[in-house]
Amino acid sequence: MSDMNSLIDPTKFIEKLNGINNIDKIGSFKVNDKVVVGEMEYSTLDLKKGQYNAYQVDDNLLIIHESNIDEITREYLENITWKFSGNVVSVDGGRFGFYDSEIVTKINIRNYNLSNSIPDIDMKYINFKSQTGMIINTNMVEDQIPSDIKNIDFGVASSTVTGDGFYFCYIKEDQMALLVGGITADTK
Numbered sequence: 001m002s003d004m005n006s007l008i009d010p011t012k013f014i015e016k017l018n019g020i021n022n023i024d025k026i027g028s029f030k031v032n033d034k035v036v037v038g039e040m041e042y043s044t045l046d047l048k049k050g051q052y053n054a055y056q057v058d059d060n061l062l063i064i065h066e067s068n069i070d071e072i073t074r075e076y077l078e079n080i081t082w083k084f085s086g087n088v089v090s091v092d093g094g095r096f097g098f099y100d101s102e103i104v105t106k107i108n109i110r111n112y113n114l115s116n117s118i119p120d121i122d123m124k125y126i127n128f129k130s131q132t133g134m135i136i137n138t139n140m141v142e143d144q145i146p147s148d149i150k151n152i153d154f155g156v157a158s159s160t161v162t163g164d165g166f167y168f169c170y171i172k173e174d175q176m177a178l179l180v181g182g183i184t185a186d187t188k
Helices: 002-007 074-078 101-110 182-187
Strands: 023-031 035-038 042-045 050-057 060-065 083-091 095-100 134-137 153-159 165-172 176-179
Touching: 023 095, 023 134, 023 153, 035 083, 035 101, 035 176, 042 083, 042 101, 042 165, 050 153, 060 095, 060 153, 083 095, 095 101, 095 176, 101 153
Parallel strands: none
Antiparallel strands: 023 050, 035 042, 035 095, 050 060, 060 176, 083 165, 095 153, 134 153, 165 176
């Protein structure tokens, strides 16, 4: 990932989301350790632990710590100044997401996978034509799950809408993260 980050043109970074058409709440999940971002492999974000609300904002995926704000509006989101997190998500399967590193690590250790990879989600749960993300539960994972982490919401994933490629991740302080979808990236 770090090699790819050095190739990215910083002039393409967005600071503001303008012209938002749709905001849909997806659900929420708990982060016990660190927030990680990715598709197959992940990078760590410097965000707080706790409960996160997840939103589909046009083709972008947004998470907001529960302590931040009760209601998300277009005006609120359009006035945020985003900072590039330093992470570029490499996508090869048409989706990206945010996850709790504690649960990801437990699944990986149980399945003898010591890499920094996201567990495989059973394809019957994935709808690549939908532009709405979904909360990821441990029961959706193809690998064997330790009994102490069954039926836990541990992340959110969404279609990139435009398919494979490289997608920027932005943050606001230690409470929000935004994965910018392909349509938004192409129009900013």
